[in-house]
Amino acid sequence: MKIFKAEPFYRPSFIERNKVGIDRLFCPEEKLHPGFNRRMFDEDFARLLSSLNQHDGDSFKIESTDEPLTLKLLSNVRTRYSSRSIEKTIIQLVEKVAKSLVFFGRAYYFLYENTEQDEIHIASFRPEGVIALFGRYIQWVPKRRENHWDRDNEEHPREIRILDASKVMRFDIPKAIKKLLSIQNKMLYTLDKHRFENVGFPPTATYENPNPINHFDFSAWNDTQERALYRATRSTGWNGRKYDSTKRSDFFDCHRLIRFRRNQLLLRDSILEQLSHELSKIGKRYNADFSVSISGTDKLPSISHLNELETKLEREEVGFIEVTDYCFKR
Incomplete structure (x- = not known):
């Protein structure tokens, strides 16, 4: 060694x-x-500032x-x-x-x-x-x-x-995000593990019975999977990239979208704070008095405004378009 x-x-x-x-x-x-x-969630959750690459400005x-x-x-x-x-x-x-x-x-x-x-x-x-x-x-x-x-x-x-x-x-x-992901990842692992088990339920065709009657209800299976996914992701607010379901209300989608973006912003702000601290640390090799602070400007969405939107949504004082427009603002 x-x-x-x-x-x-x-x-x-x-x-x-x-x-x-x-x-x-x-x-x-x-x-x-x-x-x-799990792979889809990791990609979506880590996409904190992607669309800013298309814009110029002091973010x-x-x-x-x-x-x-x-x-x-x-x-x-x-x-x-x-x-x-x-x-x-x-x-x-x-x-x-x-x-x-x-x-x-x-x-x-x-x-x-x-x-x-x-x-x-x-x-x-x-x-x-x-x-x-x-x-x-x-x-x-x-x-x-x-x-x-x-x-x-x-x-x-x-x-x-x-x-x-x-x-x-x-x-x-952040510890709060780590706890959410730890619980969710265990449930997503189970869902992914049993995702294709529905293919084993239909009866197998035989020589004596080449067209067996299939009593398995695929729509019920998909509905159960979807419900399980939403329960697993309740704390993070992730929607599983499901945008066209008629089983969900606009209130449901907006509340989960706000929750998802709030968790993303918590992670974003934590990274910026740690980046400021770590850059200040390595910069002291060249300047003992060096320090730097990096934070988001008003051009980026904020947790305080998300909280305000959530309160207004509960009081029916804000429309769905306003909520989605702000949540997708980078």
Whole structure:
């Protein structure tokens, strides 16, 4: 086993790992691919600011003690799509962090420095095997084999990497959201597991009876599945991408939409708050008095206005169109 100070380990696709013994304790087996409903929910819930990519405007307020340093840090964040716009960088960063929080419950970024060329960049790394201990970050890297096409394969020993805490950015999912998702994910797993069991109920055709009478009511099965989905997602307010059902009232849809957006905004605001704190922390490497605060402006929907809309909806003082227009405002 090797123990040393280093940057986070990045696992390329050609790395093979055979986790045994103690490796399974620190690096549990990766989660299986989520089921149909769970995958849809994760995609929808993490889509916090997507439509802002289509608009230009001051959606964020950035207050900093050192504006050039703030621009330098944000300009060097690695996102899926490179952009010269600081606003679009924040949008992509917030949504990438949200995806990791929804799936893993944590997200990590690291400040990489090239002192020779005076360059920096901030990139994400997987939270698997990362342990926070007394203000330090330790990454457990299991034994692995690296395959090469032009030379012999390499066997690497188990590693414990001690990361520079001043370069690590850590994001945690809010406890209230974590509790909601934990309960919902268990129910969605059960629904996804039994989603296609209805195909086993109809009688099987035989030689003696090639056209058996089918007494199974598929509409009743679908109705039961839909009811179970709505009960499972009551706390989060997710509608399961069902927009055309005649069994739901407009009041029902609006109340759930408000609840879903409120939970999204809680996650969005938490990520922005943590982003401000983490950028301030790594910025102190260059300016001891550095601090930055990033928050949404009035162009973004707010929880207070959602609460106001919900109260007016209960009093029948607001229309459905006004509710949906505001909830889909990014």
